[in-house]
Amino acid sequence: MxxxxxxxxxxxxxxxxxxxxxxxxxxxxxxxxxxxxxxxxxxxxxxxxxxxxxxxxxxxxxxxxxxxxxxxxxxxxxxxxxxxxxxxxxxxxxxxxxxxxxxxxxxxxxxxxxxxxxxxxxxxxxxxPTQSLLDLMTIQQEFGSFTGLTVTIIGDILHSRVARSNADALVRLGATVIFSGPEDWVDQNQLPAGSCYMSVDEAVELADVVMLLRVQHERHDGKLLFDNNEYHRNYGLTLERERLMKKGSIILHPAPVNRGVEIADELVESPKSRIFKQxxxxxxxxxxxxxxxxxxxxxxxxxxxxxxxxxxxx
Amino acid sequence: MxxxxxxxxxxxxxxxxxxxxxxxxxxxxxxxxxxxxxxxxxxxxxxxxxxxxxxxxxxxxxxxxxxxxxxxxxxxxxxxxxxxxxxxxxxxxxxxxxxxxxxxxxxxxxxxxxxxxxxxxxxxxxxxPTQSLLDLMTIQQEFGSFTGLTVTIIGDILHSRVARSNADALVRLGATVIFSGPEDWVDQNQLPAGSCYMSVDEAVELADVVMLLRVQHERHDGKLLFDNNEYHRNYGLTLERERLMKKGSIILHPAPVNRGVEIADELVESPKSRIFKQxxxxxxxxxxxxxxxxxxxxxxxxxxxxxxxxxxxx
Amino acid sequence: MxxxxxxxxxxxxxxxxxxxxxxxxxxxxxxxxxxxxxxxxxxxxxxxxxxxxxxxxxxxxxxxxxxxxxxxxxxxxxxxxxxxxxxxxxxxxxxxxxxxxxxxxxxxxxxxxxxxxxxxxxxxxxxxPTQSLLDLMTIQQEFGSFTGLTVTIIGDILHSRVARSNADALVRLGATVIFSGPEDWVDQNQLPAGSCYMSVDEAVELADVVMLLRVQHERHDGKLLFDNNEYHRNYGLTLERERLMKKGSIILHPAPVNRGVEIADELVESPKSRIFKQxxxxxxxxxxxxxxxxxxxxxxxxxxxxxxxxxxxx
CATH class of the missing domain: 3.40.50.1370 (Aspartate/ornithine carbamoyltransferase)
Structure with a gap:
């Protein structure tokens, strides 16, 4: 074997x-x-x-x-x-x-x-898989267990290597998964068992873990569906949205980060961020x-x- | 020194x-x-x-x-x-x-x-030279000695870094060398001493060692003298030709192999092949x-x- | 710290x-x-x-x-x-x-x-800085001290990463610095304290150390101010100019050398050269x-x- x-x-x-x-x-x-x-x-x-x-x-x-x-x-x-x-x-x-x-x-x-x-x-x-595992390790390190945790995954679900496999593993480990982000980037008919789709503000508010996905410009053949400011305003973790997050909750991002797009520049190294810890x-x-x-x-x-x-x- | x-x-x-x-x-x-x-x-x-x-x-x-x-x-x-x-x-x-x-x-x-x-x-x-030496080592490992062995070298003799120096060393070590392949790729007036030119079927049948040379597309300035199927049929080690090979004989190729051109795909990892051994x-x-x-x-x-x-x- | x-x-x-x-x-x-x-x-x-x-x-x-x-x-x-x-x-x-x-x-x-x-x-x-330090080390190794030494720096002062910082360090360490080379490549109003500008022949004659700078073709956007022969004749260390150099003086160049431009081919590995020593x-x-x-x-x-x-x- x-x-x-x-x-x-x-x-x-x-x-x-x-x-x-x-x-x-x-x-x-x-x-x-x-x-x-x-x-x-x-x-x-x-x-x-x-x-x-x-x-x-x-x-x-x-x-x-x-x-x-x-x-x-x-x-x-x-x-x-x-x-x-x-x-x-x-x-x-x-x-x-x-x-x-x-x-x-x-x-x-x-x-x-x-x-x-x-x-x-x-x-x-x-x-x-090693990206998934390091995400899971960072969550477990923070919370000790996955049972009862709510993990919100925001962004480019369709093009993400880790979104679906993370969701699958998280659900198996006892967490609840919420997907959010542009509706075109989530196939709501194919959500993994145990997960659901929600608006960004709600999803951020409920999360113990906000997992941002990278906007992969290089995988969209140059076709921009949004400009960066519009994406940030509508789906990014802005300074305002971060204030909605629960006490003790954390921010993950697989990096490289598009600063000011998926997440406000100032939040990348903020207290809730575990991006470099990941x-x-x-x-x-x-x-x-x-x-x-x-x-x-x-x-x-x-x-x-x-x-x-x-x-x-x- | x-x-x-x-x-x-x-x-x-x-x-x-x-x-x-x-x-x-x-x-x-x-x-x-x-x-x-x-x-x-x-x-x-x-x-x-x-x-x-x-x-x-x-x-x-x-x-x-x-x-x-x-x-x-x-x-x-x-x-x-x-x-x-x-x-x-x-x-x-x-x-x-x-x-x-x-x-x-x-x-x-x-x-x-x-x-x-x-x-x-x-x-x-x-x-x-290290390619030549590893070819020689693989032959010696198999047969213990070069004396009396027949080694057939098939292919792009003119562009090959190892064909002529291998032939020279093999002859010095006591082997007989047969060249074969497209006539345009062998300069019959300049064959190394102790070697000769023969048709592919004859050359394969007589060989203890069939040494295939890579068709170096990248050295022909894009000018294809043969299409791949034609080369394979006329000069490649096809499944049919392999059956002509003597008991105990072996196949060498310096790699990278053009599978289905110099050698049939199925033969690359077949019992007679020493390609990965090389x-x-x-x-x-x-x-x-x-x-x-x-x-x-x-x-x-x-x-x-x-x-x-x-x-x-x- | x-x-x-x-x-x-x-x-x-x-x-x-x-x-x-x-x-x-x-x-x-x-x-x-x-x-x-x-x-x-x-x-x-x-x-x-x-x-x-x-x-x-x-x-x-x-x-x-x-x-x-x-x-x-x-x-x-x-x-x-x-x-x-x-x-x-x-x-x-x-x-x-x-x-x-x-x-x-x-x-x-x-x-x-x-x-x-x-x-x-x-x-x-x-x-x-490590280039400057290795230049300084090579000089100190040769002369034991910087006090009283004359160092001539010839060439593309404006585009050189080391010319000005070397000059500054050499002056602080007690040496005298002479700049030379094409007038367009030296800003005579901005020479570091303790340095001066001189013609190539004079500058070579006075030097304990002739430090040649590389003509950085790649930094001039393809605009050649001189052809190579003209540069060599007017500003390079030719065989003739090398004969003007003092006994015990040495030649430095940060390399890669444009042989026959900054320095005559024959001088690169000549007795005065410390280029490979550098x-x-x-x-x-x-x-x-x-x-x-x-x-x-x-x-x-x-x-x-x-x-x-x-x-x-x-």
Missing amino acids: KWDLLTTSQLSTKEIQGIILSASGFASGKTWQPKEKLFISNLFYEPSTRTKSSFEMAERKLGLEVIPFEVQTSSVLKGETLYDTVKTLEAIGTDAIVIRHSADSYFSELEKGIRIPIINAGDGKGHH MENGVYIRMAVLKRALENRNGGMKNDNVDQKWQIAY | KWDLLTTSQLSTKEIQGIILSASGFASGKTWQPKEKLFISNLFYEPSTRTKSSFEMAERKLGLEVIPFEVQTSSVLKGETLYDTVKTLEAIGTDAIVIRHSADSYFSELEKGIRIPIINAGDGKGHH MENGVYIRMAVLKRALENRNGGMKNDNVDQKWQIAY | KWDLLTTSQLSTKEIQGIILSASGFASGKTWQPKEKLFISNLFYEPSTRTKSSFEMAERKLGLEVIPFEVQTSSVLKGETLYDTVKTLEAIGTDAIVIRHSADSYFSELEKGIRIPIINAGDGKGHH MENGVYIRMAVLKRALENRNGGMKNDNVDQKWQIAY
Whole structure:
């Protein structure tokens, strides 16, 4: 069995809790290192600052050796498929691979033939499980439990990699989820079980957690449905709306933030914001996910120069 | 004396055997690390997945420190010559440099003035000695010896960095070499001594080793001489042709593979294929080549702040 | 207090001497490593070979973990500000950041809110303090002291990041500075105190140190004020002019060199040249600057998971 992490929905609530627990251990100073030198590679086919550098940080904290891979200077330019690129990295001895790719469910073409664990760092409009897990960790850190919490998710639900999988996990963990934002960006006929749609002011007022989604200009093919000021006024967390929030409630955003669009500039580093805390927790979640993949992998994979018929005296 | 590795033909058969033996040691779990921290840099002026990541893996397995270098963000953009770039890396303390460059024999401009070893990772249409060595290692691993073996090389001989140097080394080591493929891609007046040209079906039938060459679309300036299906039918290793192969014979390809062109998709990971085995062996060959360059370098090169006239009390 | 290094002028002569002394220790084989694993990131928004690879080398010599960051594949493409990028790297646990950016004084937007040290690796036409320091170290190494030395700086003074800050530091340290080069590239009304302007032949004849500046074609928007031969003949260090230089005098150039423009090709590696020596010293200076930033940082910054209200049993 391989210990891939492809989607949040493949994880049971017990597994989610286990990963958060392991990450919290890292947050409080615990360490873990594999017994032998292990090698990892990060294949980012889309631009990324925080996810990539967060994985890089997590890998170095675990003492892993990182084999650099830049799509822009790779044989991908010669038309090599994702499968052959991953198979190549496996062949040279990589022990696990982190992938971000613009194709939804890119990992389905890797199911057969690849023996090393794949960790999904984002697939198209599909999934982004380590982002979901770091959101969940930040909520649990704040409230201790999900039972009875109200989490409001505002924004571009249709294009969000995490909105639906977060909602699904939150509901399974005992929270109530409210979606809000532009009506065109929420398919009200397809809301996950246990969630509902509400106007922004109401949704903010009821929330223990206000989770803002990034307006992904780069995914709308340049078609602006709103100008930034209009979006901010109608759907953003303005200074006025923040005052509606409950005592003890918190603000999350996956970042990069469009300051003054999803959230007022002044609120990004305000007392209720856990935006940079999320980034910190992301490192611990990725350490936990990498540890899970690597400590459970098949121990017999190394030095299996098995086709070697002829033994060299050395 | 510097322990460059620039071409396969500069190596005696004894040296080739020595490198393969050292690599086989690494394949069976031997390790080597330099006594002090050593620094290396990989200058890839052309895209590459497997050669670059294979060197990166080899370097980390040897415990070397890798100084990253990306042509796209370097002073090469300001017009800096290869010589000055290499001289700069030498000046800051790099102990050896791996280079891939599109210019044939780029290394001739580095002969004077550069004191650290240069390892050629491919020069234009010229040489690719670590690829040759890993091909040879994979053959030796399979058959124990080269004497009496027949190796068939099929494809784009004219544009191939390894075809001619492989043929030369194989003949020196006691093998017979058959070239095959499109007649326009083989200069029959310039075949290396000990080799001949034959039709694909005959050449496949006689071979202990079928070595396929990549159709390098990117080197034909977009001029397609064949469509992919036609190439496959006429010169590729089809399922039918594979059935002509001898018992115990093997298939090699330097990759990236154009699946369905040089070789049928289904054969890439078939029992006779050693394609991913070659990639694995590539790491061991590069470890051996790096060890050879580094353990033999002039021990007096470090901390030679020799121009320093004035000694600081510290 | 943070131990940023933003400009040379912010450093007292005592601090300059301290950094050079520390760097000279590294040059003579001293080592220093932080007690815990520390993380650093190099943000280069402009192309660079020697500054970036010199920092990379210095970081590895100090045993730091380097988190790779490539502007071309980062969220900068999604419009993320420099502040948010730096804040992100801080949030994930980076201990210090090296930045090169095309905007003059880019660091002023980082003054508030960023707690980790920033090391300036070049800001627009502004400053390049580690280049200044390595120039000063190379001079001190040669002459033991700055008192009474004459340093001639020739070239593109207006566009040079180091000309004015070098002149300022040299004068404070007791040297005399002469500027020379095209009159249009020197603002004679704004010469730093203690410096003067002179014709090239006179300036070369009087100098203990001839410091050539790079003709920065890339900063002149393609408008060539001179052709290369004309520049060389009128303002470059030709073979003839080099013969005017005093016994014991030296040649400096920040590189990359335009061979045959600022300096005759044959002189780049001639006995008076310290151009590659400067590059070597750059590594030691950067080690000293990084050590200064890291050993003085607030020890309480690590593992401050302070917002954590709820303690996980582990």
